[in-house]
Amino acid sequence: xxxxxxxxxxxxxxxxxxxxxxxxxxxxxxxxxxxxxxxxxxxxxxxxxxxxxxxxxxxxxxxxxxxxxxxxxxxxxxxxxxxxxxxxxxxxxxxxxxxxxxxxxxxxxxxxxxxx
Amino acid sequence: xxxxxxxxxxxxxxxxxxxxxxxxxxxxxxxxxxxxxxxxxxxxxxxxxxxxxxxxxxxxxxxxxxxxxxxxxxxxxxxxxxxxxxxxxxxxxxxxxxxxxxxxxxxxxxxx
Numbered sequence: 001x002x003x004x005x006x007x008x009x010x011x012x013x014x015x016x017x018x019x020x021x022x023x024x025x026x027x028x029x030x031x032x033x034x035x036x037x038x039x040x041x042x043x044x045x046x047x048x049x050x051x052x053x054x055x056x057x058x059x060x061x062x063x064x065x066x067x068x069x070x071x072x073x074x075x076x077x078x079x080x081x082x083x084x085x086x087x088x089x090x091x092x093x094x095x096x097x098x099x100x101x102x103x104x105x106x107x108x109x110x111x112x113x114x115x116x
Numbered sequence: 117x118x119x120x121x122x123x124x125x126x127x128x129x130x131x132x133x134x135x136x137x138x139x140x141x142x143x144x145x146x147x148x149x150x151x152x153x154x155x156x157x158x159x160x161x162x163x164x165x166x167x168x169x170x171x172x173x174x175x176x177x178x179x180x181x182x183x184x185x186x187x188x189x190x191x192x193x194x195x196x197x198x199x200x201x202x203x204x205x206x207x208x209x210x211x212x213x214x215x216x217x218x219x220x221x222x223x224x225x226x227x228x
Binding site: 044 | 147148150158159160161162167209210214216218221223
């Protein structure tokens with residue numbers, strides 16, 4: 001199956017600093033990428049959808065100036081958490097959708113962010 | 117808008133028991149339906165899918181049938197193993213929107 005990588009897998013940062021998370025599709029071109037945040041008790045929250053070369057579309061309630069998303073190429077998207085606070089601590093997961101199969105998506109392994 | 121409802125967990129079973137995790141959906145149009153599995157500390161993996169009514173998706177002993185008349189896509193496995201312990205997400209895409217819609221996830225715990 002299609003493979004998506006995320007880096008780093010775990011990161012600890014101090015409050016007020018910024019953290020960048022990379023999401024790469026390794027063996028397919030992801031015309032669309034999604035960023036999710038997963039809360040305790042499992043539920044997934046879609047944060048934003050991005051298409052290569054376009055600005056990301058953020059879900060209601062997600063601060064676009066705090067969670068900067070860049071989809072620079074068909075294989076790379078980045079999420080930057082700016083001025084991180086402890087409440088931003090969470091598990092962040094990206095996924096990529098190949099253009100040829102418009103309804104399937106392939107997930108990265110996730111990044112555990114802890115803000116101290 | 118589109119929505120997916122999954123049974124609340126956790127579901128706790130003994131090894132070799134029969135598994136059913138219920139999933140129902142509401143959507144406009146004709147969505148594709150998916151089951152994803154998430155093992156502890158990992159991202160989601162596509163387990164199986166069905167793209168039209170009456171299709172049966174299957175993988176690793178798991179099965180689910182796309183039932184348009186009951187708007188359901190229940191996940192089943194005849195004999196679960198301890199290694200099946202994970203969180204299972206039902207999802208749809210391509211209904212009223214190309215944005216995928218997920219259920220809240222159902223945790224499965226299998227005891228030896």
